[in-house]
Amino acid sequence: MNAAEVQIRLRAARKFLEAAEMYAEGDGPSDWQVAGANAVSAGIAASDAITGKILGYCAQGDAHGDALAVLEEATTPSKEPRKHLSALLTEKSGYQYGAAAVRQDVTRSAVRHARHLVEAAEKLVAGP
Numbered sequence: 001m002n003a004a005e006v007q008i009r010l011r012a013a014r015k016f017l018e019a020a021e022m023y024a025e026g027d028g029p030s031d032w033q034v035a036g037a038n039a040v041s042a043g044i045a046a047s048d049a050i051t052g053k054i055l056g057y058c059a060q061g062d063a064h065g066d067a068l069a070v071l072e073e074a075t076t077p078s079k080e081p082r083k084h085l086s087a088l089l090t091e092k093s094g095y096q097y098g099a100a101a102v103r104q105d106v107t108r109s110a111v112r113h114a115r116h117l118v119e120a121a122e123k124l125v126a127g128p
Contacts, residue, residue, distance in 0.1 A: 001052030009058070010049040010125050013118045016042035017111075024104070024111045032107040036095035039107070039114040043088040046117035047071045050081060053124055064089045081120060084113040 001009075016038045023035035047067060048058035054074040059067035067089070068082055075081045091110055094101055 001048075001057055006049050006052040006125060009045045009052060010121055013042045013045035013049060013121060016045060017114050017118045020111045020114055024107050029102045032102045032104050033095055036091060036102060036107045036110050039110040040088045040092045040095055042114040043085050043117045046114070046121040047081065047085050049121040050074055050117070050124055053121075064092075081117060084116045087113045088117075 020035045020038035020042055023031045023038065026032060026035065044067065047070075051058045051070050051074040055070065057070075059070040068086055071085055072082045088110055091106065095107075095110075
């Protein structure tokens with residue numbers, strides 16, 4: 001990934017996070033589902049920006065394990081980014097396919113995980 005591509009992913013991460021934060025305070029499962037799906041997308045985009053900035057590439061495809069491995073490679077020795085992305089990916093299917101089981105407290109937790117990743121990506125890309 002070049003610098004422009006990293007910026008595109010970072011801006012997308014911020015926009016997904018903004019949507020997630022707005023809908024997380026909604027009044028029902030459909031709002032929370034939208035919030036959770038956007039939180040997952042924010043975390044993935046932020047992870048792409050982090051790995052793109054550090055390694056010059058990001059994980060491709062749908063294999064969650066690959067995305068976690070690339071993020072871990074980019075951020076070792078810190079375990080925090082991997083922890084946050086892993087938490088989001090664990091909830092991904094529920095947000096994309098199963099609104100009935102979505103809870104607001106779990107959605108708020110997903111938004112917090114996404115926020116950690118987006119803020120880490122923004123700090124990294126901004127530089128010292």
